[in-house]
Amino acid sequence: MSSQKGNVSRSRGQKHQNTTAFKNDKYGATVQVKKAKAKIHDGLCQHCKDVLEWKVKYNKYKPLTQPRKCVKCSQKTVKDAYHIICKPCSLQLDICCKCGKKEEIIIPVNSHLDKDDQEEGCQQKKSGRKNEDLDIDEDEEDDDFGDLRDDDDNEDCDSDSERKTKDKAALVQEVSQINIKD
Numbered sequence: 001m002s003s004q005k006g007n008v009s010r011s012r013g014q015k016h017q018n019t020t021a022f023k024n025d026k027y028g029a030t031v032q033v034k035k036a037k038a039k040i041h042d043g044l045c046q047h048c049k050d051v052l053e054w055k056v057k058y059n060k061y062k063p064l065t066q067p068r069k070c071v072k073c074s075q076k077t078v079k080d081a082y083h084i085i086c087k088p089c090s091l092q093l094d095i096c097c098k099c100g101k102k103e104e105i106i107i108p109v110n111s112h113l114d115k116d117d118q119e120e121g122c123q124q125k126k127s128g129r130k131n132e133d134l135d136i137d138e139d140e141e142d143d144d145f146g147d148l149r150d151d152d153d154n155e156d157c158d159s160d161s162e163r164k165t166k167d168k169a170a171l172v173q174e175v176s177q178i179n180i181k182d
Contacts, residue, residue: 032063043107051098073088084099
């Protein structure tokens with residue numbers, strides 16, 4: 001009797017076994033399955049991460065449709081299914097978003113954003129030589145028209161892109177005022 005209390009040793013194996021493993025995308029992956037597979041479970045302890053991965057694997061994961069209330073700050077900031085604590089509270093208190101226990105967090109909350117930044121940096125390094133040549137050409141063009149700029153206008157700009165658009169606009173105005181005689 002395997003249901004008897006305290007009986008942990010069984011004398012035989014499992015009676016019925018599946019011949020093939022379950023596939024949640026057997027008949028083509030739905031949008032819900034694709035989103036669930038692509039989801040990064042961050043801010044969770046190992047046990048909670050395993051539970052959510054099991055739910056995704058066996059098609060039991062149901063995404064959250066509306067934000068839930070965080071049990072720490074009582075605001076509707078929980079955007080992930082099966083979580084009870086929002087990510088800012090979890091990061092601040094260093095606890096798991098799902099169970100609320102103070103255990104080791106496997107994937108930190110914003111680590112996937114850092115990976116995206118690193119990937120962008122790697123892509124720029126791969127195409128680095130071409131970009132450097134383009135930057136040099138742009139600098140030479142700016143030097144040719146250096147006398148048309150006002151230094152006071154450049155101090156007000158916050159970034160190089162704004163400065164370049166202002167320079168181009170000033171050049172268009174200068175060229176439009178030129179009268180050409182044959």
